[in-house]
Amino acid sequence: MSDMTAVFSDIVGDNNLLSGDAIPEDYAHDEELTAPPQKPAYLAKPARAEEVAQLLVAASDHGVPVTARGSGCGLSGAARPQPNGLLVSFDRMNAVLEVDTANQVAVVQPGVTLTELDAATVDYGLGYMVHPGEASSSVGGNVGTNAGGMRAVKYGIARHNVLGLQAVLPTGEIIRTGGKIAKVSTGYDLTQLIVGSEGTLALATEVVVKLHPRLEHNASVLAPFVDFDQVMAAVPKILASGLTPYILEYIDNMTMAALISTQDLELGIPDKIRDSCAAYLLVALESRTTDRLFEDVETAGEMLSELGAVDAYVLEGSAARKLIEGRERAFWAAKALGADDIIDTVVPRASMPKFLSTARGLAAAAGGGAVGCGHAGDGNVHMAIVCKDPDKKKQLMSDIFALAMELGGAISGEHGVGRAKTPYFLELEDPAKIALMRRIKQSFDPANILNPGVVFGDA
């Protein structure tokens, strides 16, 4: 392959095209745990959709693989570049173009981080409610992975909050899909096809996101349970009550112990209870008025007791915030404690007890362990897998994913399959669906330049 430095430089300008050793280490990986870092041949930082289009046309013409990168905090290896490839970073396309209060949307460039978008919307009493655990992640990355996070149980996932895109096709056309509109039935929904496609179909250069009113008052109830199955049985009851929690997480005892020690949490739970309980349910409520919040918190507490909780601790203000933030950092705690891999399998939520007990049994049988927490309201189980032997780990992961699929679930609820989970996806998914997805990929990307290897594996 010829050296493309001059071609790409011409498009984005010398200052915005790096190659070889000049590319910083950070661009060689995302936060996926297992793959070694891999620098790309070229790193381009375009400033406009037109530049992105020119980059893709040049890459198509010369067969250069292209990987899009937001903040690189994905957990599936999907933003990990190819050694001979071009990494398109959206660092410079990071403007909040508009906060439109009348339509309750924001229009942003893909490189905007969740922290930046939060700051841009807070004064309007509105917010983008998609919150994967990592606030430095970008809106473009959220589009790429179809990010979820703790608030999805009330506000939905990225898919439900991305209303429109400006997107560049690998063939260089710049299209607009959807818009500042809540619904559309006019041809196929290209927005929703691109969301979650992990940079394999098109690159988003502008994103219209839905904003929701921020309800002023919130509090959390933390309920320890002796019995794991009771935790899970409580979930549908709480959801059916109409209390509409905005967070509904389970945290197993080992994960809670790790969070308490690594995050220095003060929860006021007596040791005796901590030692005896198998898992916790975290129910966060919010309301327009304090009266209603108190009422709802009381109702939730009573329900939890009836459903078998040992106690129900009401956390407000900074105590609640610290626990929620601690939960968001569960990944770092798992990493620090030596997790060999992580999964974010989704199953029908009523199947969580079966899934968890079977998965833990499988892990134990493989001489390893599986601990974690998860978006209980969504059936989205986040587990740290401990299993030092690579072959055994591979088999264990495959068995766990097969189990999830038998139960009617899927390999990934929100992280994507990226590079890390693609082998399992190709092994376990219905070949007719994979073949159809390949044809869809081909209809967007005839030269197969966008993130080859991701979703479909290396040829």
Next chain:
Amino acid sequence: MSDMTAVFSDIVGDNNLLSGDAIPEDYAHDEELTAPPQKPAYLAKPARAEEVAQLLVAASDHGVPVTARGSGCGLSGAARPQPNGLLVSFDRMNAVLEVDTANQVAVVQPGVTLTELDAATVDYGLGYMVHPGEASSSVGGNVGTNAGGMRAVKYGIARHNVLGLQAVLPTGEIIRTGGKIAKVSTGYDLTQLIVGSEGTLALATEVVVKLHPRLEHNASVLAPFVDFDQVMAAVPKILASGLTPYILEYIDNMTMAALISTQDLELGIPDKIRDSCAAYLLVALESRTTDRLFEDVETAGEMLSELGAVDAYVLEGSAARKLIEGRERAFWAAKALGADDIIDTVVPRASMPKFLSTARGLAAAAGGGAVGCGHAGDGNVHMAIVCKDPDKKKQLMSDIFALAMELGGAISGEHGVGRAKTPYFLELEDPAKIALMRRIKQSFDPANILNPGVVFGDA
């Protein structure tokens, strides 16, 4: 083309395959206003996904166009069969297979009507919240059109409430997409691509729909306004308040007059007010408790007054129900009053005043009229177009659609483009997007048998 009667009969049984004159008139049309009825050559009523698959394989092999039909109450002509084609009716696939309370989903066959699904879920305190105006419509039809309806402002459209499908590809493969799960990031989202594709990509043979808790208490506030723009300006304010109405409709004065007279509504609004006001806002609220409902109704009433409403009438029980049902039948009122066409254009909701006043100006200039109501919370404007001259009407519709698109909207918010709006779609939409959609179509349906003509027009 050879006679396919024997082939199709072999698949579904003699009793379930009709041809020629034996096909009842009702199968020759949906509720679209303008196209003449058109009987298909064959009408098949399969009982199982496998039969649907065999029908599609036979049709593919012999180049027979296939149209899926739910209840035939679509408004875009998308269920109108081809003269030489096969109509696949889901009349016999109308079982509610499962109401799964723990996962808060129902699994249904596509022919189940909304009335049937409502009856099957009510005792569990749960409900499928997608309610296009016509309760005899089928879940399969809702999937086909990506149906919306009045409650979409709170509960979302079909897209947000369809979690999974069993679907038959035109090539005969039976696939399962999504499931009883709220989120998935594992390959491309085939569910969401099929939803809204108007029977052109695949036929749904089983649908997993989301159920929501039914909140027990509800009431409506009806607010007349003298000034149309004030109605529209009130919409974002109400949505930003956190009151979360489950219905937020505007009804213009002519439409309200038609509803009152055709539906025999008793709203208790003095003639003087009715005569002087330009439009009404209907705000329906629901709650877990009566206390909160009363409080919210009061807050809504106060807000509406501050926002310029002449008055605010609180409707409960049967009065509220009758008005909502009356609004659902606005289409029949428009039809009875001689509407020449109807549109369900969507625009960013803040652009509704501009859109409505300009559209009415365009209609007047064409010697016609445009009156209506709509899902104000979603920017989804339903208008009856009165314009007797067909050429003028065509130009008027094209101008109105072009206007909507200039304002950042789309031709159809929820009815689909079907056959009726496809010429405008092909005229006005970005050719790059249409070309991409054609390639997607091709990746599903290489023989182009599924509803040819719909979305892409006749070759």
